Amino acid sequence: xxxxxxxxxxxxxxxxxxxxxxxxxxxxxxxxxxxxxxxxxxxxxxxxxxxxxxxxxxxxxxxxxxxxxxxxxxxxxxxxxxxxxxxxxxxxxxxxxxxxxxxxxxxxxxxxxxxxxxxxxxxxxxxxxxxxxxxxxxxxxxxxxxxxxxxxxxxxxxxxxxxxxxxxxxxxxxxxxxxxxxxxx
Numbered sequence: 001x002x003x004x005x006x007x008x009x010x011x012x013x014x015x016x017x018x019x020x021x022x023x024x025x026x027x028x029x030x031x032x033x034x035x036x037x038x039x040x041x042x043x044x045x046x047x048x049x050x051x052x053x054x055x056x057x058x059x060x061x062x063x064x065x066x067x068x069x070x071x072x073x074x075x076x077x078x079x080x081x082x083x084x085x086x087x088x089x090x091x092x093x094x095x096x097x098x099x100x101x102x103x104x105x106x107x108x109x110x111x112x113x114x115x116x117x118x119x120x121x122x123x124x125x126x127x128x129x130x131x132x133x134x135x136x137x138x139x140x141x142x143x144x145x146x147x148x149x150x151x152x153x154x155x156x157x158x159x160x161x162x163x164x165x166x167x168x169x170x171x172x173x174x175x176x177x178x179x180x181x182x183x184x185x
Contacts, residue, residue, distance in 0.1 A: 002025075002026070003023055003024060003025060003026045003042055004026060004037065006037055007023070007026055007037055007040055007042045008023060008042060010037070010042065010071070011023065011042055014042075014044075015042060015043055015044035015046075015047055016041050016042045016043065016066060016069060016071070016074045017041065017043055017044075017047045017062060017063065017066045017074070017077070017078065017081075018044060018046065018047055018059075018062040018066075019062065019065055019066065020044075020062070021044035021045070021046055021047075022044060023042035023043060023044055024043070024044055024045055024048075025042075025043045025044075025045070025048055026040045026041075026042065026043075027040060027041045027042075027043040027048070027077070028040050029041060029073045029076050029077045029080075029107065030110070030111060031110050032073075032107070038071070038072065038073060039073055040073055041071075041073050041074050041077050046059070047059075051081070054084075057085045057088055057091070060081050060082065060085060060091070061090060063078045063081055063082055063094065064094055066078045067079065067082065067094060067098050068098070072103075072104050072107070075100055075104050075108075076104050076107040076108040077108070078108075079095070079098070079100060079104065079105060079108035079109075080108040080109070080111055082094055082095050083095065083108065083109065083112070116162075116163035117163060118158050118159075118163050118164075118166060118179055119163075119179060120132065120179055120182050120183050120184045121135050121179070121180050121181065121182060121183055122183055122184075124183075124184040126156065126158065126166060126179065126182075126184060127158070128156065128157050128158050129155055129156070130155075130156050130184055130185075131152060131153065131154045131155070131156070131184075131185040132152070132153050132156055132166070132168065132177075132182035132183060132184055132185050133150060133151070133152055133153075133182065133183045133185045134147055134148070134149055134150065134151045134153065134177075134181060134182060135149065135181055135182060135183050136149050136181055137149045138177070138181060140170065140173070140175055143171075143173060143175075145171055147170045147171075147175075151170060152185060153168035153169065153170060153177065153182070154168070154169070155168070155169075156168045156177075159176065163179070164178055164179050164180065165177070165178060165179065166179055166182070
C-alpha cells in the first residue's frame with residue numbers, strides 16, 4: 001500500500017519503527033481501521049519483511065527508540081513486536097522500562113487474544129442456533145421444575161461474555177445452562 005504524504009511527513013519520510021530507512025507502507029495497527037492516520041504507522045520494506053520472521057529478533061532492537069514515540073499507533077505496534085520476543089532479556093527489559101497507558105497496551109496485545117469458544121461437555125464447538133441435549137437432570141432455579149436428562153434444547157444462544165454458558169428455552173422459559181451439562185445434538 002502506498003503511503004500518504006501526511007504520514008510520510010510525520011517522521012520526515014523515515015520508517016517510524018527503525019528510523020533509518022525510507023518509509024514505503026502505511027501499516028494499520030489492528031484491530032483499528034485505516035480511516036485515520038492515528039491508527040497507522042509509516043513502515044519500511046525491511047521492517048515489513050521482519051514482521052513475519054520469527055528469526056528477526058536482532059532487527060527489532062530498533063524498537064528501543066520507537067517505543068517512546070509520541071504517537072500511540074507507533075507505541076502499540078512497537079509493544080506488540082517486543083511482546084513477540086519477550087523471552088529475550090533485551091525485550092523483556094524494554095517492556096518493563098516503558099510506562100504506556102492501559103489502552104495502548106490493550107491495543108498492542110489485542111493481536112494475541114483468542115476469542116472465547118463455547119464447547120459442550122465433549123469438546124464440540126457450539127454456535128448460536130445449535131440444538132443441544134442435557135447430559136444430566138438440572139434443577140432450574142427460580143422455577144418449579146427440573147429439566148430432565150435427555151431434554152433437547154433447540155436454537156441456543158451463546159452468552160457473549162462467558163464461554164461456559166448458553167441460553168435456551170425449556171418449558172417456554174429462557175434459562176442459562178452451563179455448557180458442561182450439554183451435548184451438541
